[in-house]
Amino acid sequence: MSSQYDSFATTYRKAVALDVRRYVDHxxxxxxxxxxxxxxxxxxGCGTGIITRMLKQRGAGRVVGxxxxxxxxxxxxxxxxxxxxGIEYVRRDIADAGALGRFDLVTASYVLPHASSPEHxxxxxxxxxxxxxxxxxxxAVQPSDALEVNDPDFYRTYGVRASVEGRLEDAAPMKVTATMVxxxxxxxxxxxxxxxYEAALRRAGFGGIRWRSPEVAPEGIEAFGESFWSNYLAxxxxxxxxxxxxxAAP
Structure with a gap:
């Protein structure tokens, strides 16, 4: 996982600044x-620190990437x-995240899809x-399990192309291309x-799992108009x- 990101770390900053990342994901x-x-x-999976800086600027206390x-x-x-x-950045496998202490919140943006098996x-x-x-x-934010994969250009307007090899089943290989100027x-x-996801979360001990649909920021609608986002929201x-x-139980 680390090697592919090492090769385009600087360019990746442009990808996370795409309008769809800013106005929808973030x-x-x-x-x-x-x-x-x-x-x-x-x-x-903090990457270049876009989310960590956003959280700190929104008033978070201790922030670690x-x-x-x-x-x-x-x-x-x-x-x-x-x-x-005042943000800390640490190189560590997610499986060992507990060594960093206990946090009120943990966030992950497009990180869990790097798991290659249910065990992982x-x-x-x-x-x-x-x-x-x-x-x-x-x-956490991750690709939808109902995303359009039959039409590779469906998300091209938003700077993204996605494809899945073989059947739409857990752990199937997937490629995502982000296109900047x-x-x-x-x-x-x-x-x-x-x-x-739910099976893995429950095995880990999590409860209260709730799924949420993405929304477009008012600034995104103002900048591009509602019709621009209609395919994405559909x-x-x-x-x-x-x-x-x-x-913990009392």
């Missing part, structure tokens, strides 16, 4: 998270050095579970159904869930 994530003032947050890619972390740390917000996905979820304080929440990157991942590329680590 907006939807913050809507589900709600008020983060004073909360400790761990962003797993975790990633396996040295290239991604180098970009995130350079930005933190240029404009310090369960290990990732268990690591996240261990990193949460009792009563803490895990909120002056660059293009292709990421290898895996397709997962809601049922596959068959969203993304889906979100939130779940909880139940408080």
């Amino acid at each position: 907006f939807s994530l913050t809507r589900v998270l709600g008020d983060v003032t004073g909360k400790s947050v761990l962003d797993v 975790l990633d396996l890619s040295e290239g991604m972390l180098a970009v995130a740390r350079a930005e933190e050095e240029r404009s310090p917000l 996905l369960s290990a990732m979820c268990r690591g996240i579970y261990e990193a949460l304080a009792p009563g803490g929440r895990f909120v 002056d660059a293009e990157i292709t990421i290898s991942a895996h397709y997962w159904t809601r049922g596959g 068959r969203p590329y993304a889906m979100l869930f939130e779940c909880t680590k139940e408080p």
Whole structure:
């Protein structure tokens, strides 16, 4: 997982700045998270630090970014050095996230699809579970299990193309291409159904699993108009869930 991101760490910053990421993914994530003032947050698969900086600017307390890619972390740390917000960046496997302490919130954006098997996905979820304080929440964004894969150009308007090899089943190989004005990157991942995610989350100990549909920020509608987003909202590329680590019994 780390090597493919090491090779395009700098370019990836442009991909996460795509309008669909800013006006849909980031907006939807913050809507589900709600008020983060004073909360400790761990962003797993933090990449170049876009989400960590957004959370800190929204008032979060301790914010830690975790990633396996040295290239991604180098970009995130350079930005933190240029404009310090007090964010920590750590190279660590998600399965070992519990070693970083306990957090009120854990976030993950397009990270879980890198799990290549049910066992791998369960290990990732268990690591996240261990990193949460009792009563803490895990909120994640990932490709929808109902995304359009028969028409490779369906999301082209939004700068994204997605394809799945073979049947639409858990752990099927998946490729996602993000196209910017002056660059293009292709990421290898895996397709997962809601049922596959829920099974792994429950095995890890999570409860209160809720699925949330993506929304478009008012600024996105103002910038492009409602009709621009109509195809996306009819068959969203993304889906979100939130779940909880139940408080310890008295």
